[in-house]
Amino acid sequence: MSSKKQEMLRIAEKLGVSIDAVEGEIKHLRLNQLKIVDLLPEMLIMVRSLISSETFSYRRNQIGVMNKGVLISFQNILDKTEKGETFAARNMNNRPHVRITPSHVESEILFPKGMHVQQITILVELEYLKRFVGIDRNKLYYLFNTDKTFWIEEFMSPEMVILVSQLANLSLENVLSEAFYRLKALELMYMLFSNLLNRENTEHANLSKAEINAVYLVRNAIAYSLDKSPSKDELVKLSGMTELKLRKIFTQVFGRGIYEYYNHLRMQEAAKLLKQYNLSVSEVGYKLGFSNLSYFGRLFEKHFGLKPKKWQNEYETKYK
Known part of the structure; x- marks a missing residue:
């Protein structure tokens, strides 16, 4: 098994995905890029780019590497739309965007045949996140009530696209690379949370x-x-x-x-x-x-x- 696929198994175990499930389906994936930056107990950062050769799915269980946390996923970090293809003809999931969920949420992950996944995922510990947000955490209360199932999707600003590109292209062999990853992850979260503060006010109910x-x-x-x-x-x-x-x-x-x-x-x-x-x-x-x-x-x-x-x-x- 290649080193990239071995690394994916290690990541899967940390992120609550059954190793048996991954080993059974990993043969359907072509891994172009895979990096994990272990900054636990505060953060875990994963950068991955892969293409599925067949349609398959697997279940992601509750993430167990931290007691309570928030999962922030920057999806489709490179917007490679083919010329001539209109926006209305494309799946919205192919557009750069951010999704935020509690780390305990179980979900079914679907990989349609030919799907190109390009994402940076940041798993951040809840108390660490509260300290980072500081006195403004009351304005983002719904992110810290992990007893509820919430699901947030936000557009990725041009500034965020630049940052995720920097993270995606950084080598782990660079000087102080872990410090760089931590700083850029916090900068991304700052931009993201600033955008969330501009959202329309609404009551955040538990979602099924x-x-x-x-x-x-x-x-x-x-x-x-x-x-x-x-x-x-x-x-x-x-x-x-x-x-x-x-x-x-x-x-x-x-x-x-x-x-x-x-x-x-x-x-x-x-x-x-x-x-x-x-x-x-x-x-x-x-x-x-x-x-x-x-x-x-x-x-x-x-x-x-x-x-x-x-x-x-x-x-x-x-x-x-």
């Missing part, structure tokens, strides 16, 4: 697996139809919840109301079309379902601080 799955069905339905939002009745029916419950849980997980989240996705796609495909402002607006280009411009400016054309020109000047 079915409720989490339901809001992801709704989120994906929105993401696959950026030029035309599904109707409220369609989304309620899809979720199997009441409208009120859907709105509450959606905001709890994604930090925005459904309509605000939909517009955020549209603006992220608009920026991508403007900078990567050099489309005109009108082409982008119409492509994303805006019949009123003035409204499109105002919405874009609200998100990025500049009108679309000026933003596109500044991007071209800076990067081309």
Whole structure:
């Protein structure tokens, strides 16, 4: 067995995954990169890049290397979208994002055939995290109530993308590499928690697996139809919840109301079309379902601080 796969078995044991399960399925994985930085008892950092040759799944049990902790996973740290592929045609799970869960949550991990996993996972001990956040921990109370099952997803800012890239490309043989990893992990958490403080206020209820799955069905339905939002009745029916419950849980997980989240996705796609495909402002607006280009411009400016054309020109000047 290769050294990378031996290392994966060691990681799996620390992260609560059955060794028998991993040994049975590891043959389906092509490991491009795998690093573990053991900073226990405070933190454990894992960097991995792998591709599955077959569809398989395994169950991750409660993580036992610390009594109580939070698992922060920076998913798809390299956004390698093929040219010509539209945002609506892609699985939302392929976009760079962050997920936060308590370390005791058990979950089923699915690897579809051909899936390319690129992630940095930080397991951080709860009391250490409280000390890091300090007096502001009351504002992020839901992260520290690990008796409840919470599930948070947040967009990855450009600054966070730069940081995770630094972590992914650092060699463990560098001078003071463990100190560097610790500093950058704390910096990432600072940026992440700063973003969480800007979220829409909502009550954080205990979530079931079915409720989490339901809001992801709704989120994906929105993401696959950026030029035309599904109707409220369609989304309620899809979720199997009441409208009120859907709105509450959606905001709890994604930090925005459904309509605000939909517009955020549209603006992220608009920026991508403007900078990567050099489309005109009108082409982008119409492509994303805006019949009123003035409204499109105002919405874009609200998100990025500049009108679309000026933003596109500044991007071209800076990067081309």
